[in-house]
Amino acid sequence: MKRMIPCFALTPKANSFWLALFLLLAAPAFAQKKVTIPITTEKNVLVLQVGEDKRVGIIYFGPKLKNASEYEQIPGMYRKGDDYSGVLNAAYTTAGSRNLVEPAIQVTHADGNTSLALEYVSHQEKKENDNVTLTSILLKDPAYDLNVTLYYKVYHQENVVEQWSAIRNNEKGAVTLHKYASANLYLSAPEYWLNHYHGDWAREMQPDEEQLTAGIKVLDSKLGTRANLYQPPTFMVSLGKPATEEEGNVLYGSLEWTGNFKFDLELDPLHNLRIIAGINPYASEYALAPAKEFSTPPFVYTFSDKGKGEASRNMHRWARKYKLLNGTGKRLTLLNNWEATYFDFNETKLTALIKDTKKLGVDMFLLDDGWFANKYPRNSDKAGLGDWQENVKKLPHGIGYLVKQAQKNDVKFGIWVEPEMVNPKSALYEQHPEWVIRQPTRPEHLYRNQLVLDLSNPQVQDFVFGVLDKIMTENPRVAFFKWDCNAVIYNAHSAYLSKQSHLYVDYVKGFYNVLERFRAKYPKLPMMLCSGGGGRVDYGALQYFTEFWLSDNTDPLERIFIQWEYSYFFPAIAHDNHVTDWGKQPLKFRTDVAMMGKLGFDIVVSKLGKEDLQFAQDAVKTYDSFSDVVWHGDLYRLVNPRQNDFAALMYVDAAQSKAIMFNYLVSNRYNAGSPSPVKLSGLDPNKKYKVKELNLYPGTRSALPADAVYSGNYLMNIGVNPLVNAQRTSVILELTETK
Structure with a gap:
């Protein structure tokens, strides 16, 4: 209904009176309503x-x-x-x-x-x-x-x-x-x-x-x-x-x-x-x-x-569903050659490692740094970066030969790249010094013996895209990229840009442009975001990657704390955790820690003793049986390692029918361990759960009662004691709904 303004044929004085009265009464109708x-x-x-x-x-x-x-x-x-x-x-x-x-x-x-x-x-x-x-x-x-x-x-x-x-x-x-x-x-x-x-x-x-x-x-x-x-x-x-x-x-x-x-x-x-x-x-x-x-x-x-x-x-559910590439899917377990060979390898060594990949039972062999460059061979981190041709002495038959070897052994093949960077000792640096970020009037300052290519330059973007595209075009069965980034930007200057203040922003835009092109052509190829550890993990990049490398520090005791803190913001399916020879803990402890995410190995399988090899093989099968709960379940941090002698956390599936609980001793103080039951979270109080210890080392038995069954109500109000102590430094429990 429209509000009509009355019109009176009265004296000017009377008109003024009625107009003022009308405006007073009508003011609320004309006042602007707050939006x-x-x-x-x-x-x-x-x-x-x-x-x-x-x-x-x-x-x-x-x-x-x-x-x-x-x-x-x-x-x-x-x-x-x-x-x-x-x-x-x-x-x-x-x-x-x-x-x-x-x-x-x-x-x-x-x-x-x-x-x-x-x-x-x-x-x-x-x-x-x-x-x-x-x-x-x-x-x-x-x-x-x-x-x-x-x-x-x-x-x-x-x-x-x-x-x-x-x-x-x-x-x-x-x-x-x-x-x-x-x-x-x-x-x-x-x-x-x-x-x-x-x-x-x-x-x-x-x-x-x-x-x-x-x-x-x-x-x-x-x-x-x-x-x-x-x-x-x-x-x-x-x-x-x-x-x-x-x-x-x-x-x-x-x-x-x-x-x-x-x-x-x-x-x-x-x-x-x-x-x-x-x-x-x-x-x-x-x-x-x-x-x-x-x-x-x-x-x-x-x-x-x-x-x-x-x-x-909240963050984990959002990331898995909307941001992380293939966040609701699966991940490949792997064996990496880095700590087994570093830069010192050839086809014979790598072929043996591919066979070890099959023996271990993981999904993929990952070839790390050192496979490329001929004029300045990549035999250390001081040369070759930027020259992305197979080194003819190390790989006379190229990447394709290794891909076929992996195929023969029924495993997949992945490869390491660092396409944004360049060594001054490289053919690329000699051919295109204008592609390098550096101040022309200042001495070069290197980080890990390398400099950063100028991704604000479309030609450099084409080059970086071409590095990956060439590998995939020539070897379409390559199943994984580990994309590294080890240098920071010193002496920021672009030979391409007219406005130098655009460099920091346009570099990232160029990085995203390359990844957009790559994903348009290879939308589902798994890729690890690596940067000498977690040097560049964020959700701007993770939308193009399936996972990230948390830290080069793979000491399992240190990783408990590092993985704990990352878990506040990033879901376990994005965490790349490798079993290595870092630290003094036994193989079981190292493996159990790596299972809190995507499991990988960076060890010399051929040097494992009989029992260690048996344990590792069994551990891969055990991990396969519950990895879906870790990757897609809800995380509950139960005992904080910064405040206690041990750490405890668990993952619960969406149906509240299965949970995996990880427990680790983090103190060597006298009598350190779990003195009391740990109250669990995220379970259905009306369901009953069978509690079973997993991933036992050959020849050992669980200290927990066999086939114990508790109600969810009991487990969340009283709890269960994983019996962590100096003899049981790592304990994994499986909770399965039982009728």
């Missing part, structure tokens, strides 16, 4: 609201309320002080206007103006399927023709959100982007506790937890390629108090970008937490030409009010 935009998952919600000044702010983030209309009442409940700028809770904070805190976006317009304001224009919600919804919010500068669209992709059942921004320049000249974050979040709590990670080669994922106080905590990387070497692009924030495995409010965040990243965590004057996540703007001012759009990489996050365990399971 509220809830970004809702099954359990949680991020609520955005458009103010009277058309600014989009965040008014709530946390568990979803039953009555959506009550979100509008939340801001009025806070009495923390005055926001003099009026923009502290901005959904995408701009620089150069009235903002006084860390911005999400900073630009210089075509006319040189450095201010930016973004006002709400419109928003829309698009349902991609029953579980996935994409909400987009269009913002525009009222004084300049520059648009920003904020995207929120919601995975409803998984309680996961991917957020990114798209910046479009409709001005007549180029706009310079100084900062261009993917996400800007705003949280409110009495206290904030940050969990983040640091490390180096063979020391990945060392955790730190600290309370955030006034000011800005910055997590970032400026390494270019192996961006995660010192710090990964992942973190968690607990609200109110440090979250435990099963209790507390916690946000997990991770940037899907295989390059320099930056997270700003700022406690503002009102004691609210502002989180800004995106590409690191360091040395990366980006010139955006007219009619062009710059899309930032997604920042993925999940929130749980039931502790870290639920947040992990």
Whole structure:
């Protein structure tokens, strides 16, 4: 029904009276109604609201309320002080206007103006399927023709959100982007506790937890390629108090970008937490030409009010279903030759190792570094990288001969490559010095005796794609690539780019371009993302890979801790774990640890004793019997090795009919072990489960009762003692539903 404005033929004075009265009564009808935009998952919600000044702010983030209309009442409940700028809770904070805190976006317009304001224009919600919804919010500068669209992709059942921004320049000249974050979040709590990670080669994922106080905590990387070497692009924030495995409010965040990243965590004057996540703007001012759009990489996050365990399971389910290549499929067990031969091998040695692959019972033989280059043979890491032709002395009959040998032995064949890098001592370096990232006026500084090729250059992209494509074209039965990346970017300079500040960004875009081309031609070929360990793992890269190499540190005791920390963000099906000769633990301990993911071996099978060989062969069969539960089940971390003498965790299948529990001694203190039963999680309390010990070493018997049966209710309230001690340092239990 339309509201009609009355018209009176009265005196001017009377008309003024009635007009004023009408406007007073009709004012609510003309007042602009606040636009509220809830970004809702099954359990949680991020609520955005458009103010009277058309600014989009965040008014709530946390568990979803039953009555959506009550979100509008939340801001009025806070009495923390005055926001003099009026923009502290901005959904995408701009620089150069009235903002006084860390911005999400900073630009210089075509006319040189450095201010930016973004006002709400419109928003829309698009349902991609029953579980996935994409909400987009269009913002525009009222004084300049520059648009920003904020995207929120919601995975409803998984309680996961991917957020990114798209910046479009409709001005007549180029706009310079100084900062261009993917996400800007705003949280409110009495206290904030940050969990983040640091490390180096063979020391990945060392955790730190600290309370955030006034000011800005910055997590970032400026390494270019192996961006995660010192710090990964992942973190968690607990609200109110440090979250435990099963209790507390916690946000997990991770940037899907295989390059320099930056997270700003700022406690503002009102004691609210502002989180800004995106590409690191360091040395990366980006010139955006007219009619062009710059899309930032997604920042993925999940929130749980039931502790870290639920947040992990959210991320794992999302990753397996939507992000990780073939995340709901299978993985190949393997034997790698690296620690058996290093660079010293030939066809005869490799053929024997292929036969050992069959003897061991795994699916595939993986040929590692050292198989290529002739002018400067790859007999060490000092030469040959970049010259991707088979070394005629080591492999006179080429890769094809080895592929056939694998086929004869009924196993698959995989191969190592590092196509982004080059040794100065190589034919490629001599032929194309302009393809190498290096400052022309500075001495070269090498990392692992190598330099980085300039993937911002389309010719280099063609070359890198060609390395893999040539192997596959000539040897279509190659079943696996191990893609390594060992160098960081020193002396950043591109002979190809006219704007050097584009290098760090365009390198990653070039890397993705190559992978897009490769996946278009070889969509299902398994590939390991390797970078001297976990030096570049993120979900931006993992969408092209089936798995990643966590660390070159394969000491099983160290790996328990490394794998534990990675498990917060990445599912077990993505973890490549190899049994090697690192560490002093027995073969059983090393194998049991490697089973918490995708199992591989990097040992000399021919040197195994009779019992060790029998154990390894039986272990592969045992692993095959339960690997599906590890790869696709829900993870429950039960006993933290950083706080106890032993570690315990378990995987439970979706039907709650089968579970695998891993237990490891991590202390050599007197009488260390499991003194009490471990309470299990994720089971059906109304079901009964038979508990059986698996993967026993030949000649040993389990210390647990044979064929013991317990209710799920008993196991989750009382538990089971795996009897870990100095004589039983590694114990795997299988729980199977019984009628």
